[in-house]
Amino acid sequence: MESIIKHLVEITGYRDHDLLNISIASSLREIFVARSARVSELSSNATATFLTAKVDITSTGVDVIDQSEPMLLSDKLSDIAELKTAIAGQQPVIEYLINNDPCICLLLWNTGRLEALIELIHPTNRSLNTMEVVRGMLVVYKNFLALLDYNERDSLTGLLNRKTFDDSYTRMLRMNVGHLALAEDELGADQPETENKVDHYHWLAVVDIDYFKRVNDQFGHLYGDEVLILIANIMRNSFQPNDHLFRFGGEEFLILVHSSSLGEAHRVLDQFRTNVEQYHFPQVGQVTVSIGFARIDTFEPAVATVGRADQALYYAKTHGRNQTCHYDMLVANGDLHQEYSNDIAEFF
Structure with a gap:
């Protein structure tokens, strides 16, 4: 319980989207005892939706991927059928394989819009209790993200303020x-x-x-x-x-x-x-x-x-x-x- 509270305090201590996503990914990697965690963010233009890798997190630290080029989300979905189904059903957590490694993927939703993915590679703690705790943390994340958006975005246009x-x-x-x-x-x-x-x-x-x-x-x-x-x-x-x-x-x-x-x-x-x-x-x-x-x-x-x-x-x-x-x-x-x-x- 003390560990969970520590993670929640860390997650809600940030006022920046990128740092918030890094914080929750780092916390989830520890909880699942995963080999690594990757945070990827979604964005769209008039013709397509893109997925951009932002950070990789391991036991040695956080590697910021500033030079990452966006990939088409459709390409990712064509490779991972489970992810396509999860997005259609607005699911918060799914599992699939990446290069034969087990992966738990957390889908970060905000007001019905998918904003980011956290992929936990090779998790070793996958108990039912852990999954319930994580679902609760995602609810906290979602509510906190809504507060950040209210503070960071122009209320009329939805652009950054x-x-x-x-x-x-x-x-x-x-x-x-x-x-x-x-x-x-x-x-x-x-x-x-x-x-x-x-x-x-x-x-x-x-x-x-x-x-x-x-x-x-x-x-x-x-x-x-x-x-x-x-x-x-x-x-x-x-x-x-x-x-x-x-x-x-x-x-x-x-x-x-x-x-x-x-x-x-x-x-x-x-x-x-x-x-x-x-x-x-x-x-x-x-x-x-x-x-x-x-x-x-x-x-x-x-x-x-x-x-x-x-x-x-x-x-x-x-x-x-x-x-x-x-x-x-x-x-x-x-x-x-x-x-x-x-x-x-x-x-x-």
């Missing part, structure tokens, strides 16, 4: 450091400093709805709220599972774009802008957005990156709107000057 931005930005910085270190290892430390050693970076984009005040004034705040909800839905369908989407306040959104080249980041962001432009908003008709984005530089504080993206957004808003502008490109072309203020709220 401003309070979660700093942690997400810090994690992306850590991944940026990893990418640069990997590139140096592959190319060699003796490469000239001027040589571009890596062409894939993370990016921060600031999105603002054009003439949003007119929407509220002409059609009312209920239709304004509907525009915000629909744009949030378009965002979910326009970006990859590893990208992070925030409503930063009012009609302003932030996007953390996962590792990609400048050309690919510009293409994805501009495709989102086009998707909004081509969407017919009920009663309102056409709505457009302006986007400014900047590369996330290693060791640079979030406020500096947001400031550069804001300046690119300011340029987009003052030069026709409904366009996507990259900060460094504007500076290189002489189009952007430092007298632009980072505080652009009054203009919008």
